[in-house]
Amino acid sequence: MINNQKYDVIIVGGSYAGLSAALALGRAIRKVLVIDSGRPCNQQTPHSHNFLTRDGHTPAEISALGKSEVMKYPTIEFLADHVNAVSGENNDFEVFTAMGQILKTRKLIFSTGVKDLMPEIPGFADCWGISVIHCPYCHGYEYKDQITGVLANGDTAFEMALMIYNWTKQLFVFTNGKSELTDEQIQKLSARNISIIEKSFQTLIHTEGYLSSIRFTDGSSHFLNALYARPPFEQHCEVPKEIGCEINAAGYIQIDDLQKTSIPGVFAAGDNTSRFRSVSAAVAAGGKAGAFINHELVAEDQD
Structure with a gap:
């Protein structure tokens, strides 16, 4: 199903970065389509923090409020769908969706986030x-x-423990197997009464997501309220990589200071580009991407 209208910008991903980009572009009176499949990575997080005016609100509440604000701008449209592929080049892209839509746009923003890969615990x-x-x-x-x-x-483990020690002195490092910490690191952690436990995990005991303890493979257990972890991740959307966007060594879409990817006309913003995963960072990146896309459109229209 071909949509014959051509958008200035199609934004793939309608969470914080995508909505923020849409807001900037809507206020610049650009014709924008936001495509979102409704699968944010923080969907089961009960509260979002460290974001001014919305500290403690749920991620869903912040997204819903953001969308309601963006929808006030008449040049912005929303589509509940999933982007399967993109073809074309700067100022002449075609976007193909799971529901069979073929959409045309001058520019693209990928604000598609990442997918955390859970360990088999x-x-x-x-x-x-x-x-x-x-x-x-x-x-x-x-x-x-x-x-x-x-x-x-x-x-x-060493770096995380030293950081988190500021929040709590009741701190343990679980290596889930043989420790790879150096003698010097162990000494520094011990000086802060941070114990290193090398036992292998069997399961996490919890009630509706709230931890009570870790059970180890030797049958013992350890009481716990919270556990910090950094599981590996992958890009939530493979389309940027498929069209040639450079992915850096850490697994993020490579961007410059203007949120541009390595492909002309394609921008990216949010968790898919940065280690700093927070609502505030995503909103800032999205607003920046929207503004610089508008500047690029203005410059190209003068040629």
Whole structure:
């Protein structure tokens, strides 16, 4: 089904970065389509923090409010769909969706986020974003002074433990197997009474995502309120990679200071481009992408 109208910008992904980009472009009176499949990575996180005016609100509440504000601008449209492919070049892209739509646009923004890859530990995925957490700035205050673990090894475990020690002194490092920490690192952690536990995980015991303990493969257990972890991830949408956007060594879409990818006319913003995963960072990146796309459109229209 071919849609004959041509958009100035199609935004793939309608969460915080995508909505923020749409807001900037709507206020620039650009014809914009936001395509979103409704699968945010933080969908089971109970509260979002560290974002001015909305601290403690649910991610869904913030998204819904953002969408309601963006929808006030008449040049912005929304489509509930999934983008399967993109072809073409700068100022002449075609976007193909799962529902059979073929849409034309001058520019593209991918604000598609990332997908966390859960370890094969029963209970981990159920607790992810609730009491198994990735960011002390987003969730640390709610677990301050509580019994907390770091699930990591080597340098990552050492760096995370030193950071999280500021939020709680009841801190343990779980290496889930043989420790890879150096003698010097172990000494520095021990000086702060941070214990290193090398036992292998069997399961996480929880109630509706809230941890109570870890059970180890030797049958023992350890009481715990919160567990920090950094599981691996993959891009939620493979289309940027498929059209040639450079992916850096860390697995993020490579962008420049203007949110441009390596493909002319294609921009990216949000968790798919940055280690700093927060609502505030995504909103800032989206607004920046929208503004610089508008500047690029203005410049091209003068040629």
